[in-house]
Amino acid sequence: MSNPSLLILAGDGIGPEVMAEVKRIIDWFGANRGLTFDVSENLVGGCAYDAHGTPLTDATMAKAQEVDAVLLGAVGGPKYDSLDFGVKPERGLLRLRKEMDLYANLRPAQCFDALADFSSLKKDVVAGLDIMIVRELTSGVYFGEPRGIVKEGNERVGINTQRYTESEIARVARSAFELARRRNNKVCSMEKANVMESGVLWREVVTEVHQAEYQDVQLSHMYADAGAMQLTRAPKQFDVIVTDNLFGDLLSDLAAMLTGSLGMLPSASLGAPMANGRPKALYEPVHGSAPDIAGQGKANPIACILSFAMALRYSFDKGDEAARLERAVEDVLADGLRTADLMGPEGGSPVSTTGMGDAILAKL
Amino acid sequence: MSNPSLLILAGDGIGPEVMAEVKRIIDWFGANRGLTFDVSENLVGGCAYDAHGTPLTDATMAKAQEVDAVLLGAVGGPKYDSLDFGVKPERGLLRLRKEMDLYANLRPAQCFDALADFSSLKKDVVAGLDIMIVRELTSGVYFGEPRGIVKEGNERVGINTQRYTESEIARVARSAFELARRRNNKVCSMEKANVMESGVLWREVVTEVHQAEYQDVQLSHMYADAGAMQLTRAPKQFDVIVTDNLFGDLLSDLAAMLTGSLGMLPSASLGAPMANGRPKALYEPVHGSAPDIAGQGKANPIACILSFAMALRYSFDKGDEAARLERAVEDVLADGLRTADLMGPEGGSPVSTTGMGDAILAKL
Numbered sequence: 001m002s003n004p005s006l007l008i009l010a011g012d013g014i015g016p017e018v019m020a021e022v023k024r025i026i027d028w029f030g031a032n033r034g035l036t037f038d039v040s041e042n043l044v045g046g047c048a049y050d051a052h053g054t055p056l057t058d059a060t061m062a063k064a065q066e067v068d069a070v071l072l073g074a075v076g077g078p079k080y081d082s083l084d085f086g087v088k089p090e091r092g093l094l095r096l097r098k099e100m101d102l103y104a105n106l107r108p109a110q111c112f113d114a115l116a117d118f119s120s121l122k123k124d125v126v127a128g129l130d131i132m133i134v135r136e137l138t139s140g141v142y143f144g145e146p147r148g149i150v151k152e153g154n155e156r157v158g159i160n161t162q163r164y165t166e167s168e169i170a171r172v173a174r175s176a177f178e179l180a181r182r183r184n185n186k187v188c189s190m191e192k193a194n195v196m197e198s199g200v201l202w203r204e205v206v207t208e209v210h211q212a213e214y215q216d217v218q219l220s221h222m223y224a225d226a227g228a229m230q231l232t233r234a235p236k237q238f239d240v241i242v243t244d245n246l247f248g249d250l251l252s253d254l255a256a257m258l259t260g261s262l263g264m265l266p267s268a269s270l271g272a273p274m275a276n277g278r279p280k281a282l283y284e285p286v287h288g289s290a291p292d293i294a295g296q297g298k299a300n301p302i303a304c305i306l307s308f309a310m311a312l313r314y315s316f317d318k319g320d321e322a323a324r325l326e327r328a329v330e331d332v333l334a335d336g337l338r339t340a341d342l343m344g345p346e347g348g349s350p351v352s353t354t355g356m357g358d359a360i361l362a363k364l
Numbered sequence: 365m366s367n368p369s370l371l372i373l374a375g376d377g378i379g380p381e382v383m384a385e386v387k388r389i390i391d392w393f394g395a396n397r398g399l400t401f402d403v404s405e406n407l408v409g410g411c412a413y414d415a416h417g418t419p420l421t422d423a424t425m426a427k428a429q430e431v432d433a434v435l436l437g438a439v440g441g442p443k444y445d446s447l448d449f450g451v452k453p454e455r456g457l458l459r460l461r462k463e464m465d466l467y468a469n470l471r472p473a474q475c476f477d478a479l480a481d482f483s484s485l486k487k488d489v490v491a492g493l494d495i496m497i498v499r500e501l502t503s504g505v506y507f508g509e510p511r512g513i514v515k516e517g518n519e520r521v522g523i524n525t526q527r528y529t530e531s532e533i534a535r536v537a538r539s540a541f542e543l544a545r546r547r548n549n550k551v552c553s554m555e556k557a558n559v560m561e562s563g564v565l566w567r568e569v570v571t572e573v574h575q576a577e578y579q580d581v582q583l584s585h586m587y588a589d590a591g592a593m594q595l596t597r598a599p600k601q602f603d604v605i606v607t608d609n610l611f612g613d614l615l616s617d618l619a620a621m622l623t624g625s626l627g628m629l630p631s632a633s634l635g636a637p638m639a640n641g642r643p644k645a646l647y648e649p650v651h652g653s654a655p656d657i658a659g660q661g662k663a664n665p666i667a668c669i670l671s672f673a674m675a676l677r678y679s680f681d682k683g684d685e686a687a688r689l690e691r692a693v694e695d696v697l698a699d700g701l702r703t704a705d706l707m708g709p710e711g712g713s714p715v716s717t718t719g720m721g722d723a724i725l726a727k728l
């Protein structure tokens with residue numbers, strides 16, 4: 001049997017730096033835990049545009065379809081801000097999501113005990129926070145047609161289309177219910193059914209799936225604006241939140257910021273099972289490419305490392321190895337090790353990207 | 365010259381209770397400040413549906429078009445949750461916004477000193493917060509066509525259309541720049557130009573209006589997901605935020621919740637000037653109809669009272685009288701008076717809706 005395969009797309013900005021630490025971790029699992037991966041690498045985002053005039057080549061796209069999991073760093077940067085919409089770095093990422101059909105974006109928002117003080121929220125509001133946002137990732141206003149900027153009379157008009165089919169809603173709802181069963185058994189679904197018909201259908205279908213298949217899970221519904229409020233007011237009331245692509249974009253970033261440490265948060269984007277039973281999968285940190293600190297060895301590699309832990313859990317069924325890696329991260333934090341983004345007002349001296357990688361490897 | 369006219373639409377839930385206090389304040393201004401209004405009243409929302417089978421009658425709509433300002437309480441309640449989309453309470457409100465063409469929704473998020481402890485955010489993050497969100501209110505995905513739930517093959521599909529014309533963007537951008545000039549001269553515009561063409565056009569037009577007419581104002585752009593993060597992390601970095609209808613719905617609610625006291629926040633929705641020079645205008649509290657506490661005398665009337673203060677300022681050019689009313693509210697809070705929603709964990713005994721109204725009248 002051949003080794004499981006990984007495609008690494010480090011991308012732009014701090015992507016390559018944080019991914020370098022992940023590669024060392026991958027090597028450690030090969031050398032010490034008998035988990036050897038066939039690793040290939042390629043370009044995505046601005047660097048791919050620089051090399052090939054497109055943020056994702058067809059060859060890289062094809063490779064992504066073949067491997068067992070894709071690990072992505074980050075894309076984008078000011079250098080590419082004035083590029084045409086169709087070749088912006090983000091389009092590389094969106095193409096991967098769409099063509100791999102990665103419909104369930106899992107975004108855990110977890111507050112690490114050692115870091116609860118970093119939140120702009122009061123400690124008791126966020127300490128121990130552990131919620132999972134399941135964001136639909138391949139449909140909605142991100143991909144709906146018609147779209148574009150057209151001329152009507154002598155005016156330009158910007159158009160996008162929010163579009164959800166029943167089956168698109170049902171499959172991501174199932175992902176949320178399945179996850180809830182392995183957590184605290186609660187799902188809150190968010191939309192704007194009071195204003196948008198796509199939200200009316202969303203609520204209906206989630207309710208139908210719940211009735212038919214998941215009555216053991218507790219289901220509630222909330223308007224997305226109220227959801228933003230409740231996430232800010234009392235986030236611990238939630239277990240799993242399921243929502244559409246655009247609301248999920250805002251709400252998962254909001255939830256991430258509640259924890260106060262964006263540099264810590266991983267994500268998984270999962271599709272349907274492949275022939276080998278593994279889901280199509282892409283793992284990436286929630287943080288962006290942070291061009292302001294790129295190349296300075298200041299970036300926090302933990303979000304990217306924890307994304308690899310999610311890969312171990314969701315792609316390779318190695319929950320125990322994932323937990324080992326997560327524990328190593330927690331231990332390092334408990335020891336007081338901090339990258340620059342995690343320095344409180346008390347100061348102290350931050351450890352470098354590599355320094356953090358070293359420490360995590362030592363704990364492993 | 366005839367008196368300025370007001371149409372009061374108290375609506376559902378706590379709407380009538382909080383509006384009762386506003387009526388006493390209106391009377392006070394008539395008796396003591398020579399500001400007499402011609403006041404008429406009618407139904408909107410669920411109560412209008414109960415009486416007439418529609419959340420807003422044509423007669424009430426026509427009246428709203430005639431008066432100098434509309435004061436609205438709140439709409440909605442669980443009783444109406446199963447109504448058809450087209451007659452839900454919210455449609456009454458949306459029809460008012462659309463037909464009066466109230467394109468600029470002004471949502472101040474202000475943290476009252478006396479209440480800074482109520483926020484779920486750390487005191488230093490929110491104390492002194494004073495931002496103004498300008499939300500486009502008559503277009504975007506709230507009103508775009510095509511929309512609905514259709515059958516394709518054997519699947520239902522939910523569709524909404526995000527649609528913005530150049531002039532729709534330009535006029536709300538102007539509202540934001542004008543407001544910024546009277547505040548701290550900074551506007552941050554939020555969209556998802558990295559994903560949506562309507563966002564690309566939004567950014568372009570805001571930039572053009574800025575270049576042509578408001579170069580003295582500082583303009584920045586942010587993706588809406590980053591905006592949600594930054595509002596949570598460090599809200600005081602903002603002065604005026606301008607954004608579309610849907611992003612504005614979420615972001616203004618998020619901003620409102622930062623202050624910790626939703627019962628305090630007013631809003632104004634303004635359109636183009638009428639023949640008499642006054643803008644078409646509707647004023648309403650940010651909070652909803654709170655059916656769980658309706659009819660118990662527990663509701664906080666301050667948001668609704670401060671909405672009337674906004675009416676004094678924006679419709680009747682009585683900034684000094686508005687400030688008088690706002691000061692009365694601040695004084696009452698400084699005295700420690702609190703409705704039930706403002707009771708901290710220390711307890712104490714809350715004052716009723718009428719009690720709060722009495723106290724504010726006494727300060728006036």
Ligand SMILES: CC(C)[C@H](C(=O)O)[C@@H](O)C(=O)O
Nearest residue numbers: 090091093094249558559589
């Ligand atoms: C980079 C951008 C296209 C992307 C999105 O909007 O989905 C990002 O914000 C995210 O949440 O992964």
Ligand SMILES: CC(C)[C@H](C(=O)O)[C@@H](O)C(=O)O
Nearest residue numbers: 194195225454455457458613
């Ligand atoms: C009641 C509802 C239709 C409305 C909206 O979505 O605009 C409300 O949330 C608001 O923000 O005023």
